[in-house]
Amino acid sequence: DSGVTQTPKHLITATGQRVTLRCSPRSGDLSVYWYQQSLDQGLQFLIQYYNGEERAKGNILERFSAQQFPDLHSELNLSSLELGDSALYFCASSVGIGGFQETQYFGPGTRLLVL
Amino acid sequence: DAKTTQPTSMDCAEGRAANLPCNHSTISGNEYVYWYRQIHSQGPQYIIHGLKNNETNEMASLIITEDRKSSTLILPHATLRDTAVYYCIVRETNTGNQFYFGTGTSLTVIP
Numbered sequence: 001d002s003g004v005t006q007t008p009k010h011l012i013t014a015t016g017q018r019v020t021l022r023c024s025p026r027s028g029d030l031s032v033y034w035y036q037q038s039l040d041q042g043l044q045f046l047i048q049y050y051n052g053e054e055r056a057k058g059n060i061l062e063r064f065s066a067q068q069f070p071d072l073h074s075e076l077n078l079s080s081l082e083l084g085d086s087a088l089y090f091c092a093s094s095v096g097i098g099g100f101q102e103t104q105y106f107g108p109g110t111r112l113l114v115l
Numbered sequence: 116d117a118k119t120t121q122p123t124s125m126d127c128a129e130g131r132a133a134n135l136p137c138n139h140s141t142i143s144g145n146e147y148v149y150w151y152r153q154i155h156s157q158g159p160q161y162i163i164h165g166l167k168n169n170e171t172n173e174m175a176s177l178i179i180t181e182d183r184k185s186s187t188l189i190l191p192h193a194t195l196r197d198t199a200v201y202y203c204i205v206r207e208t209n210t211g212n213q214f215y216f217g218t219g220t221s222l223t224v225i226p
Contacts, residue, residue: 109157111156
């Protein structure tokens with residue numbers, strides 16, 4: 001158990017819909033990262049938040065957005081869903097802003113299926 | 116980020132040491148080598164990381180060559196539960212803090 005929690009574990013929805021994935025980092029961790037893992041793309045970094053502020057952006061679509069709240073939990077919002085958005089979504093956390101030795105700890109993931 | 120090259124798949128007999136190689140020939144001086152594994156579709160699990168010295172923890176050992184262009188992850192006594200995809204990651208924080216996961220090595224531990 002990494003200490004990172006994600007809800008829900010599974011999500012089934014229809015194309016065009018909007019969903020919200022939630023992540024609670026490890027106690028004391030200030031950074032949250034979101035990754036997407038689809039069958040044909042592998043693990044792709046989406047976005048990082050540090051202490052409530054966006055820190056780094058990866059391959060995140062404009063239909064996707066995220067935020068980190070004062071209690072440090074984070075939400076990833078996916079809108080206008082398409083079939084290709086079906087994937088595993090992982091959240092990770094780390095203690096600081098991301099130093100050279102900073103390890104990221106991953107949650108169990110949310111499996112999203114868009115029908 | 117420096118690119119890493121890993122074999123696509125490997126087998127290892129249960130109880131034997133599993134040696135997983137990784138090439139990172141373009142690594143620069145401030146880049147650490149990280150190893151994670153992913154069992155089935157679970158979240159990636161941190162194993163070990165290092166800069167230039169060999170490292171050991173309760174899970175594994177990491178051997179980094181003197182020129183730092185390659186490394187080997189060693190699982191000393193592989194068990195069936197070690198069957199997973201193992202990712203070697205070289206990350207540079209100058210470009211952000213993301214990990215770039217490649218395709219990894221699919222390790223199968225055989226009874």
